[in-house]
Amino acid sequence: MKMFEEVMDWPGFVHNGTGLDYWEWKYRRRSCPGFASCAAWSNGHPVSHASWINSQMLVNGRELLAGQISDLYTHPNFRGHGLADRVLGCLNKHSLANDVEMMFAFPSSIGYEIMRKRGYFEIGSQFVQYQLITNPSKFFAQTKLGMLKRMAYEAMLAVRSPSLRGTVEEVDSFPEDVGEMTRAFEARFDLVARHSTEYLNWRYADPAGGMFRILITRQEARTTGFAVLRPYSMDDAHYMDIVDMMFDLNDPMVAQELIAAAISAAQDECADGIQTWLPGGHILAPILGRTGFLIRAPLTGERQLRMLYQTAEGEDELQKTLDRPDLKIHIMLGDTDWV
Ligand SMILES: CC(C)(COP(=O)(O)OP(=O)(O)OC[C@H]1O[C@@H](n2cnc3c(N)ncnc32)[C@H](O)[C@@H]1OP(=O)(O)O)[C@@H](O)C(=O)NCCC(=O)NCCS
Incomplete structure (x- = not known):
């Protein structure tokens, strides 16, 4: 919470109450409880952060526990030193320990590049x-x-x-x-x-x-x-x-x-x-x-909605299903962390 208050102007949309009320709602009052949050610190201040939050997904009719990557942020003074990469790596370890079967994200364009390098795949459908x-x-x-x-x-x-x-x-x-x-x-x-x-x-x-x-x-x-x-x-x-x-x-x-x-x-x-x-x-x-x-064609530089995912080790069937180009998907803005 300290990190969010000190370095992030997030969330960037209207809600009731203080910033803290929003983060309490998002992380502690979830209908599907559970999250992991990893941060890098410098002189007692958080400077890079990423989290995953539990969410229930259905893949081919099977209900599974997934982790949605959220709030990936590095303080501008600390960017380009591999901190985002490291906090994402830390999240992966936690997801394995918590039986999360897949991780997914709706990244910004930089987040997209970073996560693709970390081995995330893009869902086939545009x-x-x-x-x-x-x-x-x-x-x-x-x-x-x-x-x-x-x-x-x-x-x-x-x-x-x-x-x-x-x-x-x-x-x-x-x-x-x-x-x-x-x-x-x-x-x-x-x-x-x-x-x-x-x-x-x-x-x-x-x-x-x-x-x-x-x-x-x-x-x-x-x-x-x-x-x-x-x-x-x-x-x-x-x-x-x-x-x-x-x-x-x-x-x-x-x-x-x-x-x-x-x-x-x-x-x-x-x-x-x-x-x-x-x-x-x-x-x-x-x-x-x-x-x-x-x-509506996106304007140059505008954020494009894309879904990245990574399955846990041994989830070969799940990987095969998510790889299918003809996958019938229902994902809307409310399923993302954009709103
Ligand atoms: C995206 C963000 C978290 C990256 O943080 P960071 O700590 O600078 O990232 P890292 O140093 O770990 O970079 C990891 C990789 O991404 C690359 N990268 C970082 N910033 C980049 C940029 N602006 N454009 C292209 N690639 C970039 C790095 O070169 C590095 O690749 P490499 O290991 O091959 O050199 C940071 O720029 C940020 O907070 N941006 C604003 C919020 C945001 O967009 N969050 C992402 C939401 S999904």
Whole structure:
């Protein structure tokens, strides 16, 4: 905690309470308890740090204990001396001793280079960012794209705008039965994080961890889907991310409705755009396309969502599975340490 307070301006997003409240929430109040944290010290001050936090993953339907690498940081005055490499090495030793079957991370571009050198592999599927411009007049005024593009985009949105059945509800916490719906959803993917009711409430319903809006759909009192939204501001512009979403795959209308409700929430918040990241080829992609979302190419130097992993020694089957280029993945922003 001392290290985080002294040298990091993290987390870089809005949450309730002090920085310490956030770190307490993240490390000590997890729904899946357990973490390891390694630091390098100079004159009694921490100067480099990395941790892994326990998380439950499902690979090919098998639930396993994984460690998500987080908070990798070296004080600017101490960079380039191999400290990040050494704290990552220290984490590996702890993960082996704690029966962690795989480690994974969503690194920055430098973190990516360091972890690749340490033998981490990249998940085959490329992540794609989707964006819907909710305020075309403002957006197109700021770009060089011009009037014609704006009119074409507005016309496309008018045609594609989905209608609401009116079953979406905003809630402060997840209903108890959501875990059954998420389990059925997860069973259709080869790599996905377990979204139990306890996990969802810890992750999104505790304001110490960040400010999220939770939408759910119900049918005859049964929870059929959820979407988690994160409004945020950057350079005087307002945006909204869809950070997480799961739904009854037997009723495609549920996903459409959640996306329509997310768009309407973004408009209420005067967000100029709504964005989300998905692994390539995800079942939600066509629904986003029908609703007016376009693929957003990252700007030069912008952080690209990529997933790295390393399996523990002897986990050959797991390694083989994760190596598959056709792996069906459901990983969204909320599964990362970006939000
Ligand atoms: C990323 C960061 C933790 C690296 O810390 P560090 O202690 O300087 O890293 P190391 O000295 O252990 O570097 C390990 C390897 O990465 C390389 N590396 C370090 N910084 C690099 C850079 N800016 N660009 C390219 N490679 C770099 C080193 O050359 C070294 O490779 P080598 O062993 O072949 O020489 C540090 O730059 C940082 O805190 N950045 C800001 C936060 C961040 O991006 N965190 C990562 C989140 S995943």
